[in-house]
Amino acid sequence: DSGVTQTPKHLITATGQRVTLRCSPRSGDLSVYWYQQSLDQGLQFLIQYYNGEERAKGNILERFSAQQFPDLHSELNLSSLELGDSALYFCASGPLEFLNEQYFGPGTRLTVT
Amino acid sequence: GIQVEQSPPDLILQEGANSTLRCNFSDSVNNLQWFHQNPWGQLINLFYIPSGTKQNGRLSATTVATERYSLLYISSSQTTDSGVYFCAADILTGGGNKLTFGTGTQLKVEL
Numbered sequence: 643d644s645g646v647t648q649t650p651k652h653l654i655t656a657t658g659q660r661v662t663l664r665c666s667p668r669s670g671d672l673s674v675y676w677y678q679q680s681l682d683q684g685l686q687f688l689i690q691y692y693n694g695e696e697r698a699k700g701n702i703l704e705r706f707s708a709q710q711f712p713d714l715h716s717e718l719n720l721s722s723l724e725l726g727d728s729a730l731y732f733c734a735s736g737p738l739e740f741l742n743e744q745y746f747g748p749g750t751r752l753t754v755t
Numbered sequence: 756g757i758q759v760e761q762s763p764p765d766l767i768l769q770e771g772a773n774s775t776l777r778c779n780f781s782d783s784v785n786n787l788q789w790f791h792q793n794p795w796g797q798l799i800n801l802f803y804i805p806s807g808t809k810q811n812g813r814l815s816a817t818t819v820a821t822e823r824y825s826l827l828y829i830s831s832s833q834t835t836d837s838g839v840y841f842c843a844a845d846i847l848t849g850g851g852n853k854l855t856f857g858t859g860t861q862l863k864v865e866l
Contacts, residue, residue: 698852746798
């Protein structure tokens with residue numbers, strides 16, 4: 643167990659809908675990272691937050707947004723969902739602002755129908 | 756952006772065998788990492804290794820930054836080593852946190 647929790651484990655929704663994925667980092671970790679893993683795109687870095695502030699941005703669509711709250715948990719919001727958004731979404735946390743170690747949650751599997 | 760290529764794409768080993776996985780990257784990097792995704796989907800960070808050599812038990816990794824490649828060595832493989840191995844890198848001017856992943860090496864270790 644990495645100490646990183648993600649909810650929900652599975653999510654099935656329809657095109658055009660909006661969903662929120664939640665991540666609780668390991669105790670003491672200030673950085674949260676979001677990744678998407680799909681058959682088409684492979685593993686992709688989406689975004690990093692460090693102590694409540696956006697720190698790095700990757701291939702995150704404009705329809706997606708994230709935030710990190712004062713208690714350090716993070717939420718990834720996906721809107722106007724398309725079939726191609728179906729994927730496994732991982733959250734990871736790490737102790738530092740610079741990424742030299744990270745611990746992954748079990749992922750949320752999103753299916754858009 | 757940076758290109759990260761891994762080889763071989765697939766590998767089947769007998770338990771106890773050794774193997775070498777390779778990762779080539781197209782630019783100078785300030786971050787290079789190896790990950791293992793087990794057959795149940797769990798991702799584990801194996802090494803942070805932008806240069807040099809590190810060892811952790813039966814696993815070791817070497818990155819030759821000047822020649823833009825990294826190697827992951829698995830010795831005395833076990834069935835629990837099965838899964839997909841990814842390397843990921845960020846370019847020297849990228850801040851270090853925007854990892855680009857390779858497509859992975861799918862490893863199966865058989866009895």
